[in-house]
Amino acid sequence: MALNPPLPPWNECRIWVIGASTGIGAATAKALLNAGARVAISARKAAALAEVGEGNPRVLIEPLDFTDSAQVAAAWDRVRSAWGGIDLVLIVAGSHAEIRAWDLTEANAMALLKTNLHGVIGTVATVMPALLAQGKGALGIVASVAGYRGLPKALIYGASKAALINFTETLYLDLHPRGFGVYLINPGFVKTPLTDHNDFKMPHLISANQAATSLIEGLRAGEFEIAFPKAFTRQLKLLRLLPYRWYFALIHRATGL
Numbered sequence: 001m002a003l004n005p006p007l008p009p010w011n012e013c014r015i016w017v018i019g020a021s022t023g024i025g026a027a028t029a030k031a032l033l034n035a036g037a038r039v040a041i042s043a044r045k046a047a048a049l050a051e052v053g054e055g056n057p058r059v060l061i062e063p064l065d066f067t068d069s070a071q072v073a074a075a076w077d078r079v080r081s082a083w084g085g086i087d088l089v090l091i092v093a094g095s096h097a098e099i100r101a102w103d104l105t106e107a108n109a110m111a112l113l114k115t116n117l118h119g120v121i122g123t124v125a126t127v128m129p130a131l132l133a134q135g136k137g138a139l140g141i142v143a144s145v146a147g148y149r150g151l152p153k154a155l156i157y158g159a160s161k162a163a164l165i166n167f168t169e170t171l172y173l174d175l176h177p178r179g180f181g182v183y184l185i186n187p188g189f190v191k192t193p194l195t196d197h198n199d200f201k202m203p204h205l206i207s208a209n210q211a212a213t214s215l216i217e218g219l220r221a222g223e224f225e226i227a228f229p230k231a232f233t234r235q236l237k238l239l240r241l242l243p244y245r246w247y248f249a250l251i252h253r254a255t256g257l
C-alpha cells in the first residue's frame, strides 16, 4: 500500500529538482520533462542546466548554490509565483569525498557536511513555511545506501547520509499525518561524475537514466523509501540485521579494507 498521497498526473505536476545539472538529478529532470511535467532545475552550473532544459517551454532554470539560503529563498519565490504553487521539491544535490580515519580533518569533514547536511536541511527549512501554507505538496530527499551502516572510505559521506535518512524519516512522521508526501531516495551505485573517480569495482552499477526510471516509478507508486537497484539494496538491508561482529568481518572480507 502506498505510504504517500498520490502526486498529480505528470502533465499537471510542478516539480523543483535541486542538483539537476549532472548525474541522477539531470537524468530525473529530463525524464520528468519528457513525461510532461513542469520542472524547475537548480544547481550551480548554469550552462549545464541550460543543456538539461534544452529550451523546453515547461522548464524553469534557477541557478543557485543551495548552501546559501538567500539564493534558495529567492528561487523558491520565483518558482512558486511562476506556477502558482508546487507539488514536489526534490533535493538531489550532494557531494562525495573519500575519507578514511587517517585522512580526517575538520576542513574536509565540514566541507562535505556543508553540502550534504547544511545544504539539504537548510533548503528544507527554507521551503517549509510556504509548503505548509499551501496545505499540500511533497518533499523528496536523496540520501544513499551508504547511510545504512558504516563503510570504509565513507567516514563523513556515510555519516551525512545516515543523518539524512533519519531526518527524512522524522519529516515523514511529522508531515504525513498533515497530508504531505515525503520520499526518501536511497540509490546504490550509479554511474555519474560523483562516482567516476571511484577506484574500485562498484557492484550492481547502474546508469543515471536507470536511476531516474526507478526514482520516478517510486514517486508514482507513492513509496516512502525509493531504493534501487533492488538486487543490491535488498542485500544491504539484510546486512543491517547482522550483529556487529559478523558485519565488521564481512565488510573487511568483501572490500579488502
Ligand SMILES: NC(=O)c1ccc[n+]([C@@H]2O[C@H](COP(=O)([O-])OP(=O)(O)OC[C@H]3O[C@@H](n4cnc5c(N)ncnc54)[C@H](OP(=O)(O)O)[C@@H]3O)[C@@H](O)[C@H]2O)c1
Pocket (backbone or CB within 6 Å): 018, 019, 020, 021, 022, 023, 024, 025, 026, 042, 043, 044, 045, 046, 048, 064, 065, 066, 067, 092, 093, 094, 095, 096, 115, 119, 142, 143, 144, 145, 146, 186, 187, 188, 189, 190, 191, 192, 193, 194, 195
Ligand atoms: N552516484 C551514486 O552512486 C550515488 C549513490 C547514492 C547516492 N547518491 C547521491 O545522489 C545525489 C546525486 O549524485 P550524482 O551521483 O548524480 O552526482 P553528481 O552528478 O555529482 O550530481 C550532484 C549534483 O549536485 C549539485 N550540487 C552539488 N553541490 C551543490 C551546491 N552547493 N548547490 C547546488 N547544487 C549542488 C551538482 O551541481 P553543481 O555542481 O552544478 O552545483 C549536481 O547537479 C547526491 O546526493 C549523491 O550523494 C549518488
